[in-house]
Amino acid sequence: MNTNPYRDSSGRTLADYPRPSVAVDTAVLTLDEQVGLVVLEVRRTNGAGWGLPGTFLHEGETLADAVRRSLDVKAGVSGLNPRQLHVFDAPDRDDRGWVLSVGHVDVVRPERIQSRAPSTTRLMPVERPGRLPYDHADIIERAVDYLRARYSDRPDPDGLLGDEFTILQLRLAHERITGRAMQRDWFRRTMDPQLEPTGLMATGTRGRPAELFRRRGTAGAGTRG
Amino acid sequence: MNTNPYRDSSGRTLADYPRPSVAVDTAVLTLDEQVGLVVLEVRRTNGAGWGLPGTFLHEGETLADAVRRSLDVKAGVSGLNPRQLHVFDAPDRDDRGWVLSVGHVDVVRPERIQSRAPSTTRLMPVERPGRLPYDHADIIERAVDYLRARYSDRPDPDGLLGDEFTILQLRLAHERITGRAMQRDWFRRTMDPQLEPTGLMATGTRGRPAELFRRRGTAGAGTRG
DNA sequence: GTAATAGTGTCTATCAGACATTATAAC
């Protein structure tokens, strides 16, 4: 480190300045059949209450790597693709010292996080996430905004439904994510050109069986998260 | 600092971890009558070439304060309202050591930065900003995307034109910012309800004089940046 | 007068919203 003898206009090197600790905190979102959009919380290391999974950035590590490490260690979830939301930088936001936190969001299929370490993790509805420390409530809000924007006009871009689904299943998922009813006709007309038929039919339903579709073009995208 | 005896699961305190230096870099955008959308660049402190204005974050300072300080010192521009874009975190991105950079964007009226320290600052078109170090080209790209989204359906939200303008002046500004022609009819119909007439007329033009408008509701918003 | 630009009116194609109709299953 700092082998390059850089000095600023005051003649000081990088090492002469105090540096903040940098943390990452992540809102991992998924869709619960009953509850709707839920966020993963972990028991805090000091034992008091719950919070979003997070960790301090290690040397030589990217933010995304730190996010993946924290989720692997704290919730047993691996292979994520986190996205930055915002840097929380109030100098007094953490009483342990000067800590910046980079809020992230990630979206995963429900089976990836259900029944993982149930005593130290829980899934809470995004509208009532409970009492959370730091800026975690703010991170959840930004995460939900991000997800709703993604789901405004594309069919399940984060693959929460898997690869094959009926248009009704797709619409119900979008309604639970965006929190408002979607027009049935408009929804089909908008999504149809972005879907391709599988030829298969859903079974065990009440009326005429619905056709199963998959996302057009993005083969296997649904297994990403 | 670190008066709280916090220890993590390995028994280490915050001070035991190496911490990154944190920098801010800012794309200050404005509109040049001839050139179009331009970005402010400053001569680098090591003398080699040009870059976006930036600085290292000081203790007890927010990111926005660091941005304001860097622009005040390096370009004589004050009173800005920067917005975060992205954290650049590649561990080897800066050969001076471990440095994270938070990219920012801000938009100011051209007279705020023109003829400020012309030997150490310059304005370059955003499409051809020259050779830039670090992630500065990426920051400019994100800054332009941000500005184009802001200008997609609202009349000059950052007040680049001042408080009073004709609809033609407004449309030309939007065209230079978004980089594509805007439909004349649609533009008037979209913007008209968001404008209020001043009763005054533009003078010295070729044909029928155009009415001057101001933004509806947001009195004085144009003098912000 | 002519040329140029501002502002208004109108036609049309597109599309969201609404509703009707037909198809096909469970019961």
Next chain:
DNA sequence: GTTATAATGTCTGATAGACACTATTAC
């Protein structure tokens, strides 16, 4: 058969795009 849901067709109102027409200035 009845009931429920899927899929398709059709009508309507709103609006973007296009163009015509009038108004008012410089020259």
